[in-house]
Amino acid sequence: MPTSLLAGPTITYSQDELKQLAAQAALKHIAPKLGPTSIVGVGTGSTTNHFIDALATIKHTFDAAVSSSEGSTERLKAHGIQVLDLNSAARVDVYVDGADEINAQRQMIKGGGAALTREKIVAASADEFVCIADHSKLVTQLGNFPLPVEVIPMARSLVARALVQLGGQPIWRQGVITDNGNWILDTHELNITDALLLESEINNIPGVVCNGLFAQQCASVAFLATADEILKI
Numbered sequence: 001m002p003t004s005l006l007a008g009p010t011i012t013y014s015q016d017e018l019k020q021l022a023a024q025a026a027l028k029h030i031a032p033k034l035g036p037t038s039i040v041g042v043g044t045g046s047t048t049n050h051f052i053d054a055l056a057t058i059k060h061t062f063d064a065a066v067s068s069s070e071g072s073t074e075r076l077k078a079h080g081i082q083v084l085d086l087n088s089a090a091r092v093d094v095y096v097d098g099a100d101e102i103n104a105q106r107q108m109i110k111g112g113g114a115a116l117t118r119e120k121i122v123a124a125s126a127d128e129f130v131c132i133a134d135h136s137k138l139v140t141q142l143g144n145f146p147l148p149v150e151v152i153p154m155a156r157s158l159v160a161r162a163l164v165q166l167g168g169q170p171i172w173r174q175g176v177i178t179d180n181g182n183w184i185l186d187t188h189e190l191n192i193t194d195a196l197l198l199e200s201e202i203n204n205i206p207g208v209v210c211n212g213l214f215a216q217q218c219a220s221v222a223f224l225a226t227a228d229e230i231l232k233i
């Protein structure tokens with residue numbers, strides 16, 4: 001069950017301010033766990049950008065970051081935070097990232113920013129996955145947000161036909177090339193009643209690099225900001 005971490009009068013916040021509050025809650029959660037050898041995994045997106053800015057205020061307390069996108073790497077470096085190649089990191093203490101949707105089981109849809117593959121890789125390397133979002137991302141069933149699927153370009157049509165067989169309506173995100181040089185199919189209309197199974201089924205389609213379901217590897221904890229509290233799930 002979600003737990004409220006803040007009490008006080010209701011203030012009107014913009015969605016961006018809520019993202020910032022969630023990022024601050026994540027910083028508060030991870031700060032006591034960091035030491036001079038700690039590596040922080042960093043996601044991608046507007047909520048994560050707030051987290052990177054907050055992380056910069058404690059950059060002297062940990063060793064380095066590993067990043068899930070060129071964009072986040074640039075922002076981390078601009079703050080003077082060392083960014084390691086994941087292969088050079090012996091371990092990643094914690095990974096902090098946003099989500100496009102999250103349910104009460106902390107399963108997520110991610111990839112709205114096209115960084116899903118590297119996000120899943122860094123998340124898989126981390127001891128803990130902290131999800132941060134404004135409360136609009138909390139859903140009872142995943143799938144209203146179209147599921148991003150990263151595909152090898154030559155397999156786009158093949159994968160699209162297979163996604164239709166699974167009940168989806170894939171739309172090619174034209175003009176977007178991922179950091180890995182691939183394309184994205186945003187898949188609408190999926191009836192996601194078994195996220196664990198669907199994640200595997202989509203991964204098994206030849207040409208799929210990764211899909212945006214984070215069910216097999218859900219968040220360890222989520223901080224979701226509402227107008228008057230931070231929900232901890």
Ligand code: 5RP
Pocket residue numbers: 043044045046047048097098099100109110111112113114115116119
């Ligand atoms: C990027 C992601 C982001 O975490 C997701 O799209 C949420 O973004 P934002 O924090 O901007 O709402 O998965 O690939």
